[in-house]
Amino acid sequence: MPDSQWQSIPCRSLYVHVPFCARKCAYCAFYSEASSGELIDRYVSALIREMELVARDLRPDAVFFGGGTPSLLNLRQWELVLRAMERLNLLGASEWTVECNPATVSLDKARLLLDFGVNRISMGVQSFDEMLLDSLGRIHTRAMVFKSFDILRKAGFRNVNVDLMFAIPGQTLDVWRETLDQALGLGSEHLSCYEVIYEEDTPLFTRLRAGEAAQDEDLACAMYEELVERAEAAGFQQYEIANFARDTTPDSRGSAPGIPGRACRHNVNYWRGGPFYGLGPSATSYIQGVRTRNWPNTPLYCEHLEKGSRAIESREELPPLARAGETAAFGLRMVSGWQFEEFLSATGHDLRGEWFADMTQLANRGWGRIGPDRFQLTPQGLRFADAAAQLFLR
Ligand SMILES: C[S@@+](CC[C@H](N)C(=O)[O-])C[C@H]1O[C@@H](n2cnc3c(N)ncnc32)[C@H](O)[C@@H]1O
Ligand code: SF4
Numbered sequence: 273m274p275d276s277q278w279q280s281i282p283c284r285s286l287y288v289h290v291p292f293c294a295r296k297c298a299y300c301a302f303y304s305e306a307s308s309g310e311l312i313d314r315y316v317s318a319l320i321r322e323m324e325l326v327a328r329d330l331r332p333d334a335v336f337f338g339g340g341t342p343s344l345l346n347l348r349q350w351e352l353v354l355r356a357m358e359r360l361n362l363l364g365a366s367e368w369t370v371e372c373n374p375a376t377v378s379l380d381k382a383r384l385l386l387d388f389g390v391n392r393i394s395m396g397v398q399s400f401d402e403m404l405l406d407s408l409g410r411i412h413t414r415a416m417v418f419k420s421f422d423i424l425r426k427a428g429f430r431n432v433n434v435d436l437m438f439a440i441p442g443q444t445l446d447v448w449r450e451t452l453d454q455a456l457g458l459g460s461e462h463l464s465c466y467e468v469i470y471e472e473d474t475p476l477f478t479r480l481r482a483g484e485a486a487q488d489e490d491l492a493c494a495m496y497e498e499l500v501e502r503a504e505a506a507g508f509q510q511y512e513i514a515n516f517a518r519d520t521t522p523d524s525r526g527s528a529p530g531i532p533g534r535a536c537r538h539n540v541n542y543w544r545g546g547p548f549y550g551l552g553p554s555a556t557s558y559i560q561g562v563r564t565r566n567w568p569n570t571p572l573y574c575e576h577l578e579k580g581s582r583a584i585e586s587r588e589e590l591p592p593l594a595r596a597g598e599t600a601a602f603g604l605r606m607v608s609g610w611q612f613e614e615f616l617s618a619t620g621h622d623l624r625g626e627w628f629a630d631m632t633q634l635a636n637r638g639w640g641r642i643g644p645d646r647f648q649l650t651p652q653g654l655r656f657a658d659a660a661a662q663l664f665l666r
Contacts, residue, residue: 289552301471382427441485530608545599609648
């Protein structure tokens with residue numbers, strides 16, 4: 273990472289991976305497994321040990337517990353983690369998100385999290401259609417979504433994200449419209465909508481291979497357009513390909529221009545190529561330009577920590593230009609794109625130098641816009657951001 277960001281030690285962003293789910297969903301390739309009480313206890317002890325090892329380098333302002341299903345930890349396990357964070361001075365983040373599955377939300381758990389400073393919940397809803405929920409292997413029903421949302425509001429959460437998926441096999445445009453309307457009707461502050469990715473080694477991928485599921489690019493495009501239109505009509509501002517936030521309650525945290533107050537700070541830091549610590553099995557960290565990854569194996573992760581060392585599987589340090597290229601590519605996922613000056617001070621490289629021809633090519637294709645102070649993708653470019661971003665890699 274750029275010299276200017278290296279100076280931001282202690283690190284202000286913390287990700288914690290909780291590698292357990294009640295059941296594995298048909299599409300999901302994130303590292304997680306169906307849980308057993310004993311392994312979760314062992315993981316909690318190892319995680320606390322890992323926190324102890326890095327706490328000195330951390331003063332988190334954005335914390336994200338993802339997974340897996342962090343809400344699967346029971347009250348006792350959560351209390352152990354939260355008390356350890358208190359002891360290690362890791363509380364007090366201005367944004368602290370915990371991912372929840374609607375089937376595992378309870379008022380007691382919500383209150384405990386809130387008491388320790390968690391102030392944002394990200395709920396994996398995926399769809400409001402019972403048949404699709406079932407075919408995706410979700411453990412919750414549509415009714416549980418409404419119930420959990422009420423519990424979170426009752427507990428006092430004022431910043432809630434809802435995750436949805438589209439282009440699910442069997443999902444028609446009308447079913448997607450209904451899901452969108454119901455999600456928007458909840459009144460959440462944030463919305464994340466992901467087009468289905470057919471990840472290898474998942475049951476959904478096997479269905480695709482067997483001809484039981486089909487991809488329809490035109491339908492996926494129509495669903496994306498519908499999403500952007502309806503979300504904006506409901507008062508959301510799109511700030512990243514898949515992410516929308518309401519801007520009616522800009523907070524005092526001073527978000528960057530073009531980024532709504534309720535944008536996920538943790539993710540914005542990630543897309544901007546900022547440093548972060550990642551703890552837990554399979555989690556990656558990005559510190560002082562070095563990317564490390566923990567073992568994606570919970571017993572092995574625990575074994576390392578029980579012996580007193582971090583469970584690092586791999587380490588990668590990219591040359592500065594490659595790092596800058598990656599930072600450019602990630603940042604272009606954001607609607608506001610990259611301000612030339614900001615990119616220069618973050619990476620030490622000028623977008624208008626090394627990447628001028630690439631930006632021009634994208635602009636000529638209608639995928640990019642070169643403005644006086646920035647480069648950003650157009651709505652069409654955002655739809656194909658992965659392909660556009662490839663051009664910036666070195
Ligand atoms: C890391 S998951 C955790 C959410 C939580 N465990 C849950 O599912 O309730 C975050 C989100 O990624 C999305 N996701 C996971 N696998 C995906 C895939 N193969 N294609 C598209 N989106 C996916 C889902 O919307 C999911 O809610
Ligand atoms: S989508 Fe969420 S609940 Fe489903 S397997 Fe993946 S991490 Fe677990």
